[in-house]
Amino acid sequence: MVRLPGSKQKPPRLAVICVALLGFGLIADYLWASSPRFGASNFSDAGISLTSRIIPRTNGDASVKSEGNPDVKQGAEKDGSGKEKGSEKDKKKYANVPERFLSATFADLPAPLLDWKKMAPSPVPRLDGAAIQIKNLLFVFAGYGTIDYVHSHVDIYNFTDNTWGGRFDMPKEMAHSHLGMVTDGRYIYVVTGQYGPQCRGPTAHTFVLDTETKQWRDMPPLPVPRYAPATQLWRGRLHVMGGSKENRHTPGVEHWSLAVKDGKALETEWRTEIPIPRGGPHRACVVVDDRLYVIGGQEGDFMAKPGSPIFKCSRRNEVVFGDVYMLDDEMKWKVLPSMPKPDSHIEFAWALVNNSIVIIGGTTDKHPITKKMVLVGEIFQFNLNNLKWSVIGKLPFRVKTTLVGFWDGHIYFTSGQRDKGPDDPAPKKVIGEMWRTKLKLEP
Template sequence: MARAAAGKHRKSTKFVFVCVGLLGAALITDLLWASSSSSTTFIPYKSSGTMMSWPPPESSSDSFLRNHSARGVTDKDKKDGIHGRILSKTFADLPGPELKWEKMTESPVPRLDGAAVQIKDQLFVFAGYGTIDLVHSHVDIYNFTSNTWGGRFDMPKEMAHSHLGMVTDGRYIYIVTGQYGPQCRGPTAHTFVLDTKTKKWQDMPPLPIPRYAPATQLWRGRLHVMGGSKEDRYTPGVDHWSIAVKDGKVLEKEWQVEMPIPRGGPHRACIVAGDRLYMLGGQEGDFMAKPNSPIFKCSRRNEVVYSDVYMLDDEMNWKVLPPMPKPDSHIEFAWVVVNNSIVIAGGTTDKHPDTKKMILVGEVFQFQLDTLKWSVVGKLPYRVKTTLVGFWDGWLYFTSGQRDRGPDDPTPKKVIGEMWRTKLSLPLS
């Protein structure tokens, strides 16, 4: 009898403990729910480096909120599955004036990751992918005066087909390194100079190490090559080399090592204006070849797009300037200098926070060099990356690249050869 009573007592005590435990768990769950419900969901601004000395641009969350207030939330928008936050498929689009675009004669071939330089009223357009398995090995020329294409000629057989570094002095075009072949093949260190009057090519000393899409410019009598991706196509390079050149001739036997750039990587704009050298945007990381793939098939890796702007000063030190309105990459030939301003068209920005897909840029940005202020001065007819830009007689032109899937889908789709122009009127400081 005593054992039976004791057993009943133990069962009763156990039951009480279980009830207390369940009640405690319910209270804790309720407190946690209340805490998470009352907190504010946001997308933090990520600084692109400790050197940033200016206020950050408008955060992605601000862009997101304004975007929704402007167009409303639709069935096409997606939830992140965690906080119930709704994310627009047009993530990070910035407001800007509409421009009147006119469609011109299309390029003879579509191009992705090609290159272009403007000399007076001619735009020399080089190489690029036609498809992921096809690369071009010739030059097409667009004449802004007659608005026609013509003058096609071949590139040297050893010259890279994409991710080139390129710049002109007004007659000669200097071409360095880049990717040789389709898919995600390796880089070449070959360098060349083209005389645009005679259409003759000459070799230059090879770059010390091959690079993909390095920033390239002529500054104070020297050809500067900076950054890009290393031989694996992914790792950012911070190397900076220069060599003396004049009138298409190389005046030194070897490349000189210069001050490394603050942040490495490919697909950035590199510009000389007012005797100052600027580097804008770009990214770290890129597609890589699949291991053991006999055709070097491209495989996507993580990429970090940034909005950093740097200027090389008289002491050959890098100075940090106000960042771009949003991170922007694939803009190496998507710029012109107009009225003491740098104008940049399109590109790619941060990947979509929900789908993780690449997001293209459809804005036209202006950077005023006297005030160091950024603004959105217009919208392209669609979002596009690695487009090739020129400016003539008040008209802003762009051609080639890879465009979006439509107004509500900013992910990349079709490689294009279209040529567009708009009359550009820039606000002055």
């Protein structure tokens, strides 16, 4: 631009308008991100549910309508007569919109249908609880009842007569969700976890339960609190690894162990072990043939909203993965074949069947457009003979944080949070239902 002698230079009108629009956009984006739509009112994944509607999906690739990049046609509402609502202008706008096909990662995987039978339901619904099977009994611990209420007791299911009973209380200092837990066949070791509802902080307390006497004992506390760490007994030591750090979101990679025997700690302090290659919570952890496996999980989780007096959950970015790691005699982590799809919320969703690890349900990557959580409705098998994954069946519905047992040729699952329906894999209702199906796997 040429400046005339003696004249005053005025800022271009176009630049002023652009700056004003940019400022308005930033303010609007901030107000939208901090609105109640990120609150815990709908109770999805410990209390968070986006209000946008999920796009229906079918087996195979999912298909949605889109125009350019930002606008998505998610299906027109209908009136009482079944006719679509909306103006003729809207109908014409989307009449010739090209289809956009989503990756099969976000769709249900092909799998055989199974004959599921409903059994006696749990006395209470629970999400993010824990479960340990000892012979014909399934001990079910804690968990959310609602986002604002957590259970602090144990229920016991008897596989032989299909009954629940023997309820007893947990220690007052024990965490209510996101627990690490394992058994030696009599004693159940309980490690760290979240204390209280919503997105409250974790505790470092650890306990041991004698399942024959129903007596609790204290154990040496974990060096620092963790949410949902992978936990197992291996070579006479209680191993705890990964999980989320004290802010509930940052993945932890630390790995500790403590010598234990017959329900007692043989040491007063935890020993530092080789860190896990990838941190995070909600993973399956299994020991078979003197090998320790850590399967699936995620990086990131919901956090307490800053300044909230009730620690109200607020949404954060999560990355779900299907990584599989193994420790053996060399005490070095080995990478094994990944799961058929990323899967998290599976810490108590597994059982050992004929030298295979069977995993039921979970959560996978969020929908790429709606960003809503997508639940898993398949059963996965990891054959330890050939280290290969298979999809061996469909669940009666998609569900996460299932509590699983295996007895007399049947695989059982109870509790968790199920989907909104066959065409909507987003989480909705917390359940206490118990289901089973016959499962026969070749060794």
